[in-house]
């Protein structure tokens with residue numbers, strides 16, 4: 083039992099792209115996830131990775147007024163996730179920006195408005211009745227990295243437990259990774275997003291479609307990537323809703 087759970091933890095971190103586990107684990111990672119510290123049979127019982135009866139509210143409660151990593155220092159609001167917890171598709175971004183940090187809701191700034199348009203317009207064109215509120219949207223990290231920098235591996239590792247639990251509760255039919263950071267975190271692959279986009283990967287057994295981050299598509303010199311992103315979304319939505 084303990085070995086099995088341990089394997090799950092290790093696979094989870096490997097999928098997040100984490101190659102090393104720190105011996106001094108941050109508080110959120112259950113102590114028993116560091117087997118080398120506990121002699122066989124003498125360690126505490128491993129908690130289940132996804133507690134049975136877990137729910138989004140319970141996860142939010144467990145996150146609480148999180149201070150598990152340095153990102154809390156500059157945080158306005160923690161950005162947990164938004165949308166339909168029974169959605170068959172979950173969109174995962176990198177981390178909150180300034181407006182998300184102010185409102186506590188993911189993808190509400192310019193990039194978020196583009197994401198909403200992309201979801202709703204693609205769906206409409208393809209004859210799929212779908213609004214933003216029908217899907218679930220969240221990020222790899224829940225607090226805004228200073229200056230919108232890329233989250234550090236230890237920050238993704240710490241916050242990753244909550245993303246894992248969110249996805250385990252929602253059990254989507256597919257996940258859309260928005261941009262390179264989310265793509266690498268979800269799949270463990272190390273290529274750039276240009277190589278990964280438009281392809282299916284897996285998170286656990288769940289298919290992951292990688293596409294460009296909407297912030298990237300907002301830059302004027304990346305306009306041709308928009309067409310690609312629309313194609314990626316088309317594939318994703320047909321897979322999920324056909």
Ligand code: URA
Pocket residue numbers: 175176177178179182187188189190191193194221297
């Ligand atoms: N970019 C992200 O990756 N996530 C957000 O919530 C907003 C912008």
